Amino acid sequence: xxxxxxxxxxxxxxxxxxxxxxxxxxxxxxxxxxxxxxxxxxxxxxxxxxxxxxxxxxxxxxxxxxxxxxxxxxxxxxxxxxxxxxxxxxxxxxxxxxxxxxxxxxxxxxxxxxxxxxxxxxxxxxxxxxxxxxxxxxxxxxxxxxxxxxxxxxxxxxxxxxxxxxxxxxxxxxxxxxxxxxxxxxxxxxxxxxxxxxxxxxxxxxxxxxxxxxxxxxxxxxxxxxxxxxxxxxxxxxxxxxxxxxxxxxxxxxxxx
Ligand code: BT5
Numbered sequence: 001x002x003x004x005x006x007x008x009x010x011x012x013x014x015x016x017x018x019x020x021x022x023x024x025x026x027x028x029x030x031x032x033x034x035x036x037x038x039x040x041x042x043x044x045x046x047x048x049x050x051x052x053x054x055x056x057x058x059x060x061x062x063x064x065x066x067x068x069x070x071x072x073x074x075x076x077x078x079x080x081x082x083x084x085x086x087x088x089x090x091x092x093x094x095x096x097x098x099x100x101x102x103x104x105x106x107x108x109x110x111x112x113x114x115x116x117x118x119x120x121x122x123x124x125x126x127x128x129x130x131x132x133x134x135x136x137x138x139x140x141x142x143x144x145x146x147x148x149x150x151x152x153x154x155x156x157x158x159x160x161x162x163x164x165x166x167x168x169x170x171x172x173x174x175x176x177x178x179x180x181x182x183x184x185x186x187x188x189x190x191x192x193x194x195x196x197x198x199x200x201x202x203x204x205x206x207x208x209x210x211x212x213x214x215x216x217x218x219x220x221x222x223x224x225x226x227x228x229x230x231x232x233x234x235x236x237x238x239x240x241x242x243x244x245x246x247x248x249x250x251x252x253x254x255x256x257x
Pocket of ligand 1: 041044048051104113133149
């Protein structure tokens with residue numbers, strides 16, 4: 001169970017995930033959240049870069065010490081993070097977004113948030129997990145390589161002519177409060193049985209074509225939903241297939257998502 005969340009803020013850090021890892025190794029407690037104004041080495045999956053311009057984005061990570069979930073369930077924590085961000089954007093900002101399995105939040109096919117879950121083992125068991133979340137909030141423009149596929153809270157609020165304010169602090173707090181709620185439901189069963197339905201309601205591309213890009217080949221499939229372990233279910237030539245996190249990347253055939 002995740003009971004208490006404690007917040008610490010840094011002006012600048014290499015990566016909030018790396019900072020949490022260092023503190024985890026110093027035996028800090030579960031529930032510690034580190035947020036930063038900017039990251040000098042913000043990272044995505046498999047060594048990709050995550051842009052964190054100063055004061056424009058949320059870069060925030062939580063330390064978790066799951067005691068009763070098996071190692072196979074750890075990637076599901078990314079799903080929990082995605083649900084929490086989606087909900088926070090809806091409640092705090094009035095913005096509707098979708099979850100692009102496994103680790104992105106998108107609006108009209110553009111990415112507003114990315115999530116990176118990492119863990120370290122000790123003595124054959126999960127020692128700690130860090131779930132890191134990056135949300136674009138005040139960004140007005142993006143580096144050329146991502147300009148076509150990125151968006152921010154302020155850009156989206158302007159589109160819907162909303163006067164809602166977008167305080168990074170308020171959004172961050174809401175993200176971790178919802179994260180706590182969803183996480184505690186998740187750890188009860190170590191799966192998504194109680195959350196699957198809500199997740200699927202917000203899954204981008206459900207019922208639509210996606211392209212599965214595996215290492216050796218790439219093919220078209222229809223996204224059907226997720227398993228209670230958080231894997232993506234797709235249909236290929238009338239047959240159901242399970243896609244596990246990290247194995248492949250999933251792209252919408254039309255547009256980014
Ligand atoms: C992710 O990876 O989307 C995970 C991003 C996690 C960032 C958080 S911030 C707090 C914590 N500390 C860290 O160091 N990381 C976490 P991936 O699915 O691999 O996507 C990375 C790709 O997203 C990049 O290769 C770019 O194409 C794109 N990208 C980079 N910065 C972006 C941004 N600010 N907004 C939208 N897209 C971006």
